[in-house]
Amino acid sequence: MKAFVVMGAHEVAGGYLPHLLLGAYMVLLVWLCYLGYRKGKSTEEDYYLAGRGQGLLVSALTIMATMFSSAALLGIPGTVYRDGLAFVPFAMNLTVGGLGIYFLGTRMNRLGKARGYVTPADMIGEYYGGTSIRILAVSTGVLYVLPYVIMQIKAGGYLAERLFPDAPPIHVLGREFDMFDTGVWVLSLLTMAYVLVGGMRSVAWTDVVQGFLLLTGMLVAGLATVLYFQSQGGFFRAVSTLPPEALTMPGATGKWNPWMIFSICTIVALGAVIQPGQWMRFYAARSVKTLRQCALIFAVVLPTCFIFGIMVVALGARVEFPPAWKAPVDELQAAEAWHGDGDYAEGARVRYADGLFEAKGKVSSGQVFEPESWNPVQKLFPHEALGPEPSDTDKAVIVMTQLAVPEVFGAVFGSIVVTIILVAVLAASMSTADSNLHALSAVLTRDVYDRYVSPDASERQKTWFGRAVIVVATICSVALVEFSNESSGFNPLKLITQLMLLALSFCSQLLPVAIDVLFLNKGTQAGAVAGLSTGIAIVVLLNFFPEYSLGVTSVLHLCAVGVLANALVFILVSRFTRKVPGDRVEQFRRIIRGER
The missing domain is CATH 2.10.10.90 (Seminal Fluid Protein  PDC-109 (Domain B))
Incomplete structure (x- = not known):
């Protein structure tokens, strides 16, 4: 096993460097939460959309921070570590996502401002009419949010293990909490607290800080990795020594064929930009111009940081800590x-x-x-430096960063940089967790409680119901993570990338109806209901029983299979059912064209 600096040389701040930097970061988050609370108003719209006045800096960074989760900084590089160059083209999904913001997000912004929308179901439900389509839109949001929050919480546990590897367990109320458990609970409670208090404004402001941290952290980690390999003839020479399975498609595990990557970089990419948290950010942006500028920044900055940052680190980890095929x-x-x-x-x-x-x-x-x-x-197991389980490939970026950065920058300064990079990974997890908890609160409050449970509720009652949703969702997510960590049998929550793609498979089912509302105006209420129901059912069925796909999901990603079936049913049923009233269609078209 390679010897490397695990965390913070003992001569730095008396060994308390991780505690000091992490504490400073958390104090900053609490301060931003307080500012968001002071500036906010006691209205549902202000709590969920921050007054619809977010400018370019805040909009761009909160959209990017929400997109770059623990999946991007742990799960995706873990997949690159495992499968090699075959998964690197995944970065192209970010460019497609930028196009989605430009063409879909700007139209959502116009409709949201003109008609007072807060959630995705507001727009879809009003256009098609009826209760069923609104409930299905809510269902896709819930099914998306829970797996996504779970994977952010898992990342908090991983990071705590690496930041404080020698820390003894903590005993609270007769229960022992190791560093994984402590990280899970601390990240969850802190994130829950500032979402509860400050709403969208606090979430967006903390996303600005977290966005700067994660973008900078990715590039610094990539630079350190390239410099680390200079003594071995250079980074590209080192990568060229990888086995053929890591240099060609479909990768070491044989999963990433060209059609699989294409379906992820198109349908999954567009689905990612219409997740509930992003959809609400489109409503919250100050103007269409702001969103168009955000789209350009998104399409350029994120792929750059992805390819020259964490992809480089993941491939470096594949060289320095090679995985091995072993019998389970x-x-x-x-x-x-x-x-x-x-x-x-x-x-x-x-x-x-x-x-x-x-x-x-x-x-x-x-x-x-x-x-x-x-x-x-055989299964592909990571190097022992990462851990004994196949899912420990998710730790590739953390381990490689802890090796390369102190080697390049020196033990003292390197320890500071490593700590900041790991805090950046924590920031990525928190920025996505807060956005999705906030979005789930909005969806269940606005589309269920406000509409069906208590239509006459006051603004204060609705806000407090939304906060209760955040508390319950956080506790349920932590419980599932704890169960996942302790489970030795069937465990669908192990790999972060799998959780991400499953979550996106659900929210992507809104893509056909979103395109119809924003561009085509050909669908019907019955068609939308039938298509969404089909897409959700197929994702659930094939996720648990992939053999029923007859091999299709080994070629196309599950998300694409669900969306294609959804769209086909949507088109067929819409041809034979009653159309959306013409005056409503014309109202939407006029708003989208920017007419008063």
Whole structure:
């Protein structure tokens, strides 16, 4: 195992450097929360949209910070670490996302200001009419937010483990909390607190700080990685030594074929910019001009930071801490040892010479083990410096940063830089968690409580209901993370990238109706309901039973399969059902064209 600086040399601030910098960062967040509270008004619109007056700096950074979550700084580089260059084209989804902001976001902004929309369901529900379409829009929001918040909270646990590797467990109310548990709870409670108090204004202002931190942190980590490899002949020479499986498609795990990457960089990318938190930011921007400028910044700055920052770090980690194909320990222990006098059916598993093998067909008894009759059963495990589990690939950026930065900048200054970079990763998690908790609160308050539960509620009652949603959602997410961390069996919450893509698969189901409302105006209420229902059902079904896709999800991402089925049903049903009233369509068109 490579020896490297884990965190903060002991000579720096008496070993308390992580505590000091992290404490300063949290104090700054609390101060911004207080300012947001002082400036805010006690109205639903101000709490959720900050008065619809966000300028270029705040809009650009809050949109980018919401997009760049722990998936971008931990999960995606973890996938690059595992699969190599095959996943690097994923960065193109950010350019497509910028186009989505330019063409979709600007039209949403005009409609939101003219008609007072707060949530995605406000626009979709008013255009098509009826309760069903609004409830389905709410469902996609809820199904998106929970996995996304969960993965941000997991990242807080990972970072706490790395920031304070030698810290003893904390005992509270008779329960022992290790550093993972402590990080999960601290990130969750702090994020929940400033969202509760300051609403959108506090969220957006903290996103400005977090946006600067994460953009700077990515580029500094990438620079340090490139400089680190100069002593080995240069970064590109080092990467060229990777095994062929890490240099070509479909990658080491065989998953990232060109069609899979294309579907992610188009449909998933557009789905990401219409997630509830981003949709509300389009409503909150000061003007269409502001959003167009944001789109340009987004399309240029984020791909640059992604490719020359964390992608570089992930590939460097692949070189310095190579993963290895191994038989899963639990499956190896459960398998019976091969013996020459036995007969084995197709699919039977045996243990032989520290390896796990599965019979290709019926294998008859024999005194010699014949490898050509058996398939090795292996998974790609990360280097021991990252951790023992396959999901520990998500720690690639953290481990590589802790190796390269002190080596390049020196132990003392390097420790400061490492701490700031890890705080930047924490900032990415918090900026996305706060946006999604805030959006979930708006969706359930505006589209459920306000409309169906208590239509006569006062502004104060609605605001407090929204805050209660934030508390309940945070506690449920923490409980799921704790369950995931302790579970040794089926665990769908392990890999951050998988959580991200599952969440985006749900919110992307709003893409066909959004395009229809904003551009085409051909769909019907029945078509929208049928299409959304189909898309959501397919994502749920194929996520748990991928074999039912008959191999389609091995070529196209699940998100794209759901959206394509959604769009097809939407078009077919709309051809034979009652159209949206013409005067309503004309009202929307006039607003989108900028006419009074």
